[in-house]
Amino acid sequence: MGSLIGEAETAEQPLDPKPLHSLAPMFPTPPGYDVAISDPPFFYITPIQQHPGPAAASFAGPPPQQHPGPAPASFAGPSPGPGSAVPLKATPISAAFPARRLKEETSDEDYTPASEKRKPSSSSPKRTAKRVRQAGDSTAANTKQRPIRRSLSKELAGWPSTSDNPREAVEATMAMFDSLRRRTLQLDEKEGLGRRADLKASVLMNHNNLKINTLKTIGPVPGVEIGDIFFYRIEMCIVGLHAPSMAGIDYLSAKLAGRDESLAVSIISSGGYENVEDETDTLVYTGQGGNSRRKEKHDQKLEKGNLALSNSASKKNPIRVVRSARDPFSITAGKVYIYDGVYRVEDSWMDTAKNGFSVFKYRLRREPGQPDGFSAWKMTDRWKANRATRENAIVLDLSSGAEILPVCLVNEVDGEGGPSHFKYVTGVKHSRPLGRNRPLHHCECTSVCMPGDPNCSCARQNGGDLPYDLDGVLARHVPLLYECSRDCHCTKNCRNRVAQKGVQLNFEVFRTGERGWGLRSWDPIRAGAFVCEYAGQVMDETNMSMDVQEDEYTFRTTCPSDKALRWNLGAELLEEKGADDATAERFKKLPVVISAKDAGNVARFINHSCSPNLLWQAVQYDHTDDSYPHIMFFAMKHIPPMTELTYDYGIRGAPPGLKGKSPLACKLRPCFCGSANCRGSF
DNA sequence: GCCAGATCATAAGT
DNA sequence: CACTTATGATCTGG
Numbered sequence: 174m175g176s177l178i179g180e181a182e183t184a185e186q187p188l189d190p191k192p193l194h195s196l197a198p199m200f201p202t203p204p205g206y207d208v209a210i211s212d213p214p215f216f217y218i219t220p221i222q223q224h225p226g227p228a229a230a231s232f233a234g235p236p237p238q239q240h241p242g243p244a245p246a247s248f249a250g251p252s253p254g255p256g257s258a259v260p261l262k263a264t265p266i267s268a269a270f271p272a273r274r275l276k277e278e279t280s281d282e283d284y285t286p287a288s289e290k291r292k293p294s295s296s297s298p299k300r301t302a303k304r305v306r307q308a309g310d311s312t313a314a315n316t317k318q319r320p321i322r323r324s325l326s327k328e329l330a331g332w333p334s335t336s337d338n339p340r341e342a343v344e345a346t347m348a349m350f351d352s353l354r355r356r357t358l359q360l361d362e363k364e365g366l367g368r369r370a371d372l373k374a375s376v377l378m379n380h381n382n383l384k385i386n387t388l389k390t391i392g393p394v395p396g397v398e399i400g401d402i403f404f405y406r407i408e409m410c411i412v413g414l415h416a417p418s419m420a421g422i423d424y425l426s427a428k429l430a431g432r433d434e435s436l437a438v439s440i441i442s443s444g445g446y447e448n449v450e451d452e453t454d455t456l457v458y459t460g461q462g463g464n465s466r467r468k469e470k471h472d473q474k475l476e477k478g479n480l481a482l483s484n485s486a487s488k489k490n491p492i493r494v495v496r497s498a499r500d501p502f503s504i505t506a507g508k509v510y511i512y513d514g515v516y517r518v519e520d521s522w523m524d525t526a527k528n529g530f531s532v533f534k535y536r537l538r539r540e541p542g543q544p545d546g547f548s549a550w551k552m553t554d555r556w557k558a559n560r561a562t563r564e565n566a567i568v569l570d571l572s573s574g575a576e577i578l579p580v581c582l583v584n585e586v587d588g589e590g591g592p593s594h595f596k597y598v599t600g601v602k603h604s605r606p607l608g609r610n611r612p613l614h615h616c617e618c619t620s621v622c623m624p625g626d627p628n629c630s631c632a633r634q635n636g637g638d639l640p641y642d643l644d645g646v647l648a649r650h651v652p653l654l655y656e657c658s659r660d661c662h663c664t665k666n667c668r669n670r671v672a673q674k675g676v677q678l679n680f681e682v683f684r685t686g687e688r689g690w691g692l693r694s695w696d697p698i699r700a701g702a703f704v705c706e707y708a709g710q711v712m713d714e715t716n717m718s719m720d721v722q723e724d725e726y727t728f729r730t731t732c733p734s735d736k737a738l739r740w741n742l743g744a745e746l747l748e749e750k751g752a753d754d755a756t757a758e759r760f761k762k763l764p765v766v767i768s769a770k771d772a773g774n775v776a777r778f779i780n781h782s783c784s785p786n787l788l789w790q791a792v793q794y795d796h797t798d799d800s801y802p803h804i805m806f807f808a809m810k811h812i813p814p815m816t817e818l819t820y821d822y823g824i825r826g827a828p829p830g831l832k833g834k835s836p837l838a839c840k841l842r843p844c845f846c847g848s849a850n851c852r853g854s855f
Numbered sequence: 856g857c858c859a860g861a862t863c864a865t866a867a868g869t
Numbered sequence: 870c871a872c873t874t875a876t877g878a879t880c881t882g883g
Contacts, residue, residue: 369877372865379866406876407866418866419875426869443875461874466861477869477873505878862880869873 335385338849339396343412346385348810350374350411351700352649352743359638359648360747363625371405374743375418378411386413389425391438392491392515399546400813403510404500404699406441414512415439415495422461422478424485435481437518439493441510446532453539453548456494456516458482459526460533472531479533483521486535491515494537496547501696502677503644509697511813513546514539553695553814556581557679571682572597572774580775581681592682592690595726596772599675603711607798614797615660621667622657631657631669645671646701647790647807649744650737652760654805656794672792672805676705682778683817687845689725691817692778698812704787707776707804709769725842726777728767728804730789731823733760737788740809763791765801776806781855782819784848786812789820819846822855 333341351374358370378384386394390413397414409415415423416439423439430436442448446459460479463471473479485492494516500507516537526532545552556563563569563581567590570579575597582591616622616631624639626632632639634655641647645668647654657669679695698704707728738760769777779787788809791802806820841854 368863368879369865371877375866410867417868417874420868420873421875423868464875465873466875507877857883859883860881863878865876867874869871 335395340398341396341849342385343396344810346378346383346412347408348700348740349383349743350378350408351811352741353377353747354405354743355642355646355648355701356744356747358642359624362642363638365625371407375407375411384411384413388413389416389423389429389438391425391436392493394493397512399512399514399544400549401512402697402699402811402813403495403512404507404811406443406510409441409495409510409512414493415441420461420478422482424478424481434484434488436488436490437478437481437485437492438490439495440478440482440537441495441497443497443508443510446526453551455519455539456496456537458535458537459524460535463526463530463532470528470530473533475533482518482533482535486518486521489517491517491540492537494539496550498550500699502699502702505643507644511547511550514543516540549813549815553679556695563681567591572599575599576676576680576774578676578679581679582683583681584684586684586686589684592778595770595777597774598708598772599774600706600708601711601767601803602709602772603801604713607796607801611797613658613660613795614655615658616663618661618663618667620664622661622663622669631655631661639669641668641671642701643668645703646699647671647703648701650733650740650788650790650807653791653793653799653802656792658794670794672703672706672790672803673794676775678704680705680775682775685780685817688780690778691780691819692775693815693817694812695814697814698808700808700810702808704806704808704818705774705776707767707769707789707806708774709767709772709777711801712766712768713764724770726768726770726773728769728776728789729823730763730765730791730804732762733788734785734821734823736785736809736821740788763800763802765804767804779806780817780819780846781822781842781844782846782848783821783844783851783855784846785819785821786810786816787818787820824852824855 333345335342354370354374357373361368361370361373386396394412394414397412403409403414406415407418410418417423421441421443422437424435424437427433427435440458442456442458446464448456448458460473460482461477462479463473475483482492492515494513496511496513498509498511500509516539518535519538520536522534523531524534560566560569560579560581563583565583565585566581567584568582570576571582572580576599584590614630614634616629618626618629618631622629622631622639624632629639635651638648640649640651640654640656656671656673657663657667661667663669678698680692681695682690682692685691694704709726709728786809787806790805790807792805793799793802806818812818844851844853844855
């Protein structure tokens, strides 16, 4: 077997000295395939697609350069004209489901929720804090598909295309996927069929042509940046970073590559094999196969991904590498995948695994000059293990012990010694007692609240859904969210107690370039995860006199931004009713104003961005005056460690179309968020 | 009570 | 079409 590798290397030796781009024009284009060549070292190859959605039609070269060749035009087919690149216009979602009906064919009419089919014998559900799962799900129930009736065409007008702005397209695609996934999970759990919502969301994406970058590429994928994180393998398929849903090695087959050899394009090091992960610029990767949990173990063969990697060892083409880590906030041993840029195979050999069978080994070296990816994780891991190792720290705990985890204060930019004095508090203080005359809402659930329990009054208060999943991830942005209160009979482990438990992240307040102090986290934050509350003094706006200076430490609700409203897009598409519920009308402007000038928490350092990664969610649990809820921040997208946290401050003063305008028409401040769609001021 | 391994259904490719 | 690849969630046994 070892000689096979040797042969492959020897056979390719004559070609080696040439860089890939000089080889590229020599690739013949097989019938039925288009090969487009851009500047080195990237080229794009695809079979001609039957569904020439804009993803294929408008596919451009790696940013910022545009695709030079005429090849993309040949993908176009009946593609929409410029400016109308909406894949779903021609594809109503009714075509999307049922994705694949299994044997017991059911129509939407005779669809019965599994909860109604449950056997009486299984009526004693296991209720533990950790394994909260509806008992009695049958295999038959698991084959059911949730019907989706709405057409996507209306909602997806203006859907970003990869050619307009690849980054925006990737973010929108990720947001859509996770919104579909979270809502699918929330709905399925109620019926006891909450399995693999990630795959269900992916099928929906696929059948609506919502996947992007479907052409396999060598080198970077447009819009996917080094350091981007993913919480499911399937998320990387959807944005074209790594096509196989399971296999760790993605490659261009010989036929697709238009040559006599396959080439590896992407690998995922997910901990299933004995890979060497210590270094951040090299990786020793084990080939695939022979490791099945279901069948007998055997020697690895030089085929498929292994063969492609061996070919890449002699071709030296760039290979995207995804590393993985344990998700620190998942109670079910979830993983985080981190895109770490491109590597090249340096060496390959055969080895014997611990189980005695032979495996292929590949040493890959990271291309120099790329931004930090996985190495940032190693850095934050070190700081978490020993906070004193944080360089340029001014204060190791800005909260002076008020938070569960210390808040570091660092300045790597200038000579500022720290923010002006304030008192660190973790909650809000009201100037008058609130809703004392009404009893707190509460449920009678024993142990923990369960999805689908018709007797849980907290679920009823939240429109029949528990708002969070088992990991505390928010399913949807809602006008007002009710967590379980101190009068609820459930335990502190109930999944409906999330934001009330306070901050669980390792934060640091840091000096930004142009925006004063900012906030970021040493931990990864997944979309929907709770970040922090806006703490401070709650002001009564009606009594607020004009001379009360509104400053940078004042939180004021505005109508949620478009981005925050569109966070629910996927969820709305799963509803049988219209998606128009999610308009600004549902989110009334609240009178609550919070000043963090004299007293506050980390939230007072969160800067504005027109392209934010946080949204605020009104949450109630400790009083009954719904005009003055807690203001809780949640992640709108997956946020890698050390990324500045921002939210959209909204348009202050009297934005057009908004009634009940603020009496404090305050001066607009210039915006330095630097995003592509920056409004310029806020 | 915890963890490794078993079990199960699954997507997207060859 | 059969087969491979291995995930993610839960279940089971030591």
